[in-house]
Amino acid sequence: MTNTESPRNRWWLLAPAAALVLLGGLVYSVLTPAAGPAAQAEDVRPLSARIVGGTTTASENHPWAVYLVGRAGNQYCGGTLVSPTKVLTAAHCVVNRAPADVRVVAGRTDTQSRTTGEVLAVNRIWTHEKFESVFNGDDVGVLTLAAPVSYPTLPLAEFGDPRYRPGTKATVVGWGATRESGPTSRYLVQAQVPVLPDAKCQAPYRTYTPAKMFCAGYEEGGIDACQGDSGGPLVAEGRLIGITSWGEGCAQKGKPGVYTKIGNYLDKINAQLGARRATR
Numbered sequence: 001m002t003n004t005e006s007p008r009n010r011w012w013l014l015a016p017a018a019a020l021v022l023l024g025g026l027v028y029s030v031l032t033p034a035a036g037p038a039a040q041a042e043d044v045r046p047l048s049a050r051i052v053g054g055t056t057t058a059s060e061n062h063p064w065a066v067y068l069v070g071r072a073g074n075q076y077c078g079g080t081l082v083s084p085t086k087v088l089t090a091a092h093c094v095v096n097r098a099p100a101d102v103r104v105v106a107g108r109t110d111t112q113s114r115t116t117g118e119v120l121a122v123n124r125i126w127t128h129e130k131f132e133s134v135f136n137g138d139d140v141g142v143l144t145l146a147a148p149v150s151y152p153t154l155p156l157a158e159f160g161d162p163r164y165r166p167g168t169k170a171t172v173v174g175w176g177a178t179r180e181s182g183p184t185s186r187y188l189v190q191a192q193v194p195v196l197p198d199a200k201c202q203a204p205y206r207t208y209t210p211a212k213m214f215c216a217g218y219e220e221g222g223i224d225a226c227q228g229d230s231g232g233p234l235v236a237e238g239r240l241i242g243i244t245s246w247g248e249g250c251a252q253k254g255k256p257g258v259y260t261k262i263g264n265y266l267d268k269i270n271a272q273l274g275a276r277r278a279t280r
Helices: 008-031 198-202 262-273
Strands: 065-069 075-083 086-089 103-106 118-127 141-145 169-174 189-194 213-216 233-236 239-246 257-261
Touching (some): 075 233, 075 239, 075 262, 086 239, 086 262, 198 213, 213 239, 239 262, 257 262
Antiparallel strands (some): 075 086, 086 141, 118 141, 169 233, 213 257
């Protein structure tokens, strides 16, 4: 809205309009949910991924879980330490960003704390060369840190890993919103969700591709990742099986969360880690 100063000698002509504007503003403020604190412009990204229904936890319980901040220092995505110098995240969290625009925060439960954890510089950003949008898959990226860290890292799921079987209990971790359209969480949150059959994902999502992604959640909804959890880990039986990628809304009935299928990108990821190639 642009503010213009009205002519002093015609204020009486504007009084009725001003009253209507004031009334409209009051009605809007009553009907519209209160928004969270505004983020810095450079930290705002159109995240499609969507923890709701979870419980707070400590970074000591998930020492490989990290979050990403922009130049203004606001958390906007998650990630996973998979080596002392490598962070696995979603491509949509870092595509078209320069390394200087991203920092990784590790070992910190409370995003408002400045006395715990470390803020780490990024030297290089890689995203899958075929990534175009979260709906088409290939939503995987790797950040190379400027210096190695001493935090524990998380091993990756293998191609054809049995952890992808429907019904497997997995844990999603992040600092994202705890309700749809709400502000991101100050503290680290975790939630348990079951891996779902592909058919449960293909029904609500037309672009769902089993070779690139999988779903986890409850048919009735209530527990799910949310905005700000993008790029964060989905873990099952001690291995990283998924990257929080996208979904429709947060914790909605019949709309489970969609995750990048780590095992099917192992060759690409290992090439960035300098590790051995995956066997198929």
